[in-house]
Amino acid sequence: NAGVTQTPKFQVLKTGQSMTLQCAQDMNHNSMYWYRQDPGMGLRLIYYSASEGTTDKGEVPNGYNVSRLNKREFSLRLESAAPSQTSVYFCASSEPGQGNEQFFGPGTRLTVL
Amino acid sequence: DAKTTQPPSMDCAEGRAANLPCNHSTISGNEYVYWYRQIHSQGPQYIIHGLKNNETNEMASLIITEDRKSSTLILPHATLRDTAVYYCIVRARGGTGFQKLVFGTGTRLLVSP
Numbered sequence: 001n002a003g004v005t006q007t008p009k010f011q012v013l014k015t016g017q018s019m020t021l022q023c024a025q026d027m028n029h030n031s032m033y034w035y036r037q038d039p040g041m042g043l044r045l046i047y048y049s050a051s052e053g054t055t056d057k058g059e060v061p062n063g064y065n066v067s068r069l070n071k072r073e074f075s076l077r078l079e080s081a082a083p084s085q086t087s088v089y090f091c092a093s094s095e096p097g098q099g100n101e102q103f104f105g106p107g108t109r110l111t112v113l
Numbered sequence: 114d115a116k117t118t119q120p121p122s123m124d125c126a127e128g129r130a131a132n133l134p135c136n137h138s139t140i141s142g143n144e145y146v147y148w149y150r151q152i153h154s155q156g157p158q159y160i161i162h163g164l165k166n167n168e169t170n171e172m173a174s175l176i177i178t179e180d181r182k183s184s185t186l187i188l189p190h191a192t193l194r195d196t197a198v199y200y201c202i203v204r205a206r207g208g209t210g211f212q213k214l215v216f217g218t219g220t221r222l223l224v225s226p
Contacts, residue, residue, distance in 0.1 A: 041218065042218050043157065104156030
């Protein structure tokens with residue numbers, strides 16, 4: 001099992017460019033999450049998907065959109081990147097009712113110039 | 114969700130026990146205490162969780178006070194690889210809903226030779 005995988009690992013964008021961060025999990029989890037982590041800070045929830053077909057806003061959703069493509073995949077899109085979106089992005093998954101411990105991917109380091 | 118308070122940093126000598134405290138004085142009856150850690154540049158990793166009884170697994174022990182207002186994560190024989198930021202999170206568990214985790218800034222544990 002690969003667990004939670006994220007692509008790309010690193011990305012540099014110019015202000016105004018768009019991109020999609022990909023996340024996939026092979027643990028058959030129903031819930032998936034996107035977090036961002038700024039230097040010296042804890043993680044903040046951007047969007048989550050409690051189950052396939054549903055998505056909801058977290059603490060800091062502005063400037064982002066998400067798609068729960070299927071049970072395995074949950075993508076995060078930046079339509080018009082801004083320097084304030086420079087951060088490390090983590091995807092996670094969990095299974096409600098099975099302890100619900102979240103499993104995290106390795107992260108995507110995004111720099112917006 | 115109940116808020117948690119942790120010291121910003123702690124030091125520990127390799128081979129000694131690391132005792133990481135967490136205060137959660139506003140915890141409610143159905144809320145669990147979760148611990149995660151984040152090794153530099155990696156995604157957070159689940160360590161342990163508990164409700165009111167002490168818990169132990171292969172990674173650590175969790176001691177929760179009788180009034181549940183504080184807890185201590187114990188790494189019995191700290192190694193250099195345990196150097197990380199440790200997050201204490203209080204969250205309701207169970208049911209069919211998703212589980213949002215609210216990460217604070219955690220405790221930065223430095224294990225030295």
